[in-house]
Amino acid sequence: MQSPDKSVLELKGVGEKVAEKLATIGINGINDVLFHLPSSYTDQSVVDLNQADNGANITVEGTVKTEPQIAFFRKGKSRLTFFMDANGIYVKVTFFNQPYLKKNIVNGEFIRLYGKFNRHRLEINGQKLIYDASGGMYVKYPLAGVMQSKTFQKIVSSAFEVATFNIDIAEDLRAKYKLMPIKDALYEMHFPSSQESTDLARRTIKFFELYKYQLMIMEKRQLERIRSERFIVDYDIQRLKGFIDTLPFELTNDQKMSVNDICRDLKQNISMHRLLQGDVGSGKTIVAGICVYAVKTIGEQSAVMVPTEVLANQHYQSFLDTFKDRLVIEKLTGSTKPKEKREILERLKNGEIDLIVGTHALFEDDVVFNKLSFTIIDEQHRFGVKQRQRLNDKAYRKNVLYMTATPIPRTLSITTYGDMDVSLIKEMPAGRIPIETSWRRFNEIDDVLNSVKAEVDKGHSAYIVAPLIEESETLDLKNVYEIYSVFEEKFGDDEVILVHGRMKAEEKNAAMAAFESLEKPILVSTTVIEVGINVPNATSIVIFNAERFGLSTLHQLRGRVGRSDKKSYCVLVSDAATDNAKLRMEIMTSTTDGFLLSERDLEMRGPGDFFGVRQSGLPQFKVADITEDYRILEVARLEAIERYEKKSLK
Incomplete structure (x- = not known):
């Protein structure tokens, strides 16, 4: 592998025009060639028909026994047929729509071809004639039509002649995991000798990619872990224990472990960089709040930044309920009135505020802290890197805790958040009643309406979720206005309120307030309610066209209910026309475990779409697949950590 990389123009057979073609598919250097x-792969080794399986794609050779015949049909279709003797077996061969092959098929001459074998009829559906007598494995490259695979393979051959392979897997690791040198593995993948060797080469490259990526993560982790005695938060442990003892409930084991993780970080002279994962309702906020109180014991400040005003309101109220008068807490969002904002900023600068909860407004230039020593960023993947950094730049002690209510599969956690320490809260607080989830078809809508009515009659509230705001010309989906009209007709205008993303902030806030105050018990909405809504009185949620959502989104929506000691229900309405859609409905009705669902979601949707949009931070591997190769990923991570720690000790 060439390091530093050299231009493809240094390769035999590559001039300016060929280089331009290669550049269109992202190939500019010799390394690009080697890793394209x-x-x-097609195994074109000659097969004995006596050993060939029915329906197998095989290569056979033998003597042409009849003159090839061509029949033409309408619209230019054709069929070319002849018989051949393949090692004593008389077999019929048919090529469809390749009449030009006739000139190369001569009665009495030897021939080699590739096609699909029908053992019962002793026929071969030919795919191509083979003119290369070497046989063996043949390769096809993803070249987007810029050139033939054979042409590119010649360029690859030239690259091997000039490349200097000065990067490799350590010899002891190769021996430990029975891997090949990188040069040999790449050569085998481009010029395969057998299926077994190609499989070993592929495993080698997978390990190499994942191992190198994990080493890079370790480097990044080291750069972000700034060492300074100033970062130590020497909190008063007795006061903290006293506060925990006053809580009206017992922390779960996972909550206790997470508190210990974070407090241990606060005591160290290295900046905290930790991710707190917890399912909906698992109690992440109280964990964060306890650690905020730890910082309070030395008279310093904490900040909680969230992506939406609704979520800011929820966290603010939750912290107020928990701490009452033991912390001075304020809220700062885009809708904070100018006079109130000026007062908050003055008190924040003077150190009179212990905890500030806010949205993007927190990283504005006029927000100045007295001593910010603990920063909490909720649903951090909704903020850009620069946005998160702007808030961290304001800190006196750079200790950052990221929180997410989206359970993240371990493989994605390792790759996307591998530079962070991770704490998990899987255990749900005592007393939580599992949400009962059911799947209904659209022709059962009356039953769905009646189930909602039964809950409303008990004095409870209900969420109704639509996939679209307006009617779509291309998608046969229910829109929020259509669904609103159905529920308005059933329950009346006094019972139902509408919320969607295109409403003005004040309209949306007013509608949410009417729902939260129980003035209107039924909220018809789009997925704007996915995160940050906390209405304990809500006991049912109905999700229309549920097949349009990923498992993780459905689980987040389901988490809007089940927030009290009342029995709660989730109804998925979907005709689920595809096998994939049916499978998702079946998975959702079989478990409420968010971490299990996240693993299944990753399997079904792939890592790039796990968060609903393409994650630019996800690594792009040539061979490795973090979903399929999680065992190799785990091993590569452990080896990378061990290597890096040994290196750090030298």
Whole structure:
């Protein structure tokens, strides 16, 4: 592998025009050539028909026994047929829509071809004639039509002649995991000798990619862990224990472990960089709040930044309920009145505020802290890197806790958040009643309406979720206005309120307030309610066209209910026309475990779409697949950590 990389123009057979073609598919240097690997392999070793399986794609050879015949049909379709003797077996061969092959098929001459074998009829559906007598494995490259695979393979051959392979897997690791040198593995993938060797080469490259990525994560982790005695938060442990003892409930084991993780970080002279994962309702906020109180014991400040005003309101109220008068807490969002904002900023600068809860407004230039020593960023993937950094730049002690209510599969946690320490809260607080989830078809809508009415009649509230705001010309989906009209007709205008993303902030806030105050018990909405809504009185949620959502989104929506000691229900309304959609409905009705659902969601949607949009931070591997190769990823991570720690000790 060439380091530093050299231009493809240094390769034999590559001039300016060819280089321009290669550049269109992202190949500019010799390393790009070496790592532009085949997309498929065809084993074209000659097969004895006596050993061939029915329906197998095989290569056979033999003597042509009849003159090839061509029949033409409408619209230019054709069929070319002849018989051949393949090692004593008389077999019929048919090529469809390749009449030009006739000139290369001569009665009495030897021939080799590739096609699909029908053992019962002794026929071969030919795919191509083979003119290369070497046989063996043949490769096909993803080249987007810029050139033929054979042409590119010649360029690859030239790259191997000039490349200097000065990066490799350590010899002891190769021996430990029975891997090949990188040069040999790459050569085998481009010029395969057997299926077994190609499989070993592929495993080697997978390990190499994942191992190198994990080493890079370790480097990044080291750079972000700034060492300074000033970062030590020497909190009063007795006061903190006293506060925990006053809580009206017992922390779960996972909550206790997470508090210990964070407090241990606060005591160290290295900046905290931790991710707190917890399912909906698992109690992440109280964990964060306890650690805020630890910082309070030395007279310093904390900040909680969240992506939406609704979530800011929820956290603010939750902290007020928990701490009452033991912390001075304020809220700062885009809708904070100018006079109130000026007063808050003055008190924040003077150190009179212990905890500030806010949205993007927190990283504005006029927000100045007295001593910010603990920063909490909720649903951090909704903020850009620069936005998060702007808030961290204001800190006196750079200790950052990221929180997410989206359970993240371990493989994604390792790759996307591998530079962070991770704490998990899987255990749910005592007394939580599991949400009962059911799947209904659209022709059962009357039953769905009646189930909502039964809950409303008990004095409870209900969420109704639509996939779209307005009617779509291309998608046969229910929109929020259509669904609103159905529920308005059933329950009346006094019972139902509408919320969607295009409403003005004040309209949306007013509608949410009417729902939260129980003035209107039924909220018809789009997925704007996915995160940050906390209405304990809500006991049912109905999700229309549920097949349009990923498992993780459905689980987040389901988490809007079940926030009290009342029995709660989630109804998925979907005709689920595809096998994939049916499977998602079946998975959702079989478990409420968010971490299990996240793993299944990753399997079904792939890592790039796990968060609902393409994650630019996800690594792009040539061969490795973090969903399929999680065992290799785990091993590569452990080896990378061990290597890096040994290196750090030297």
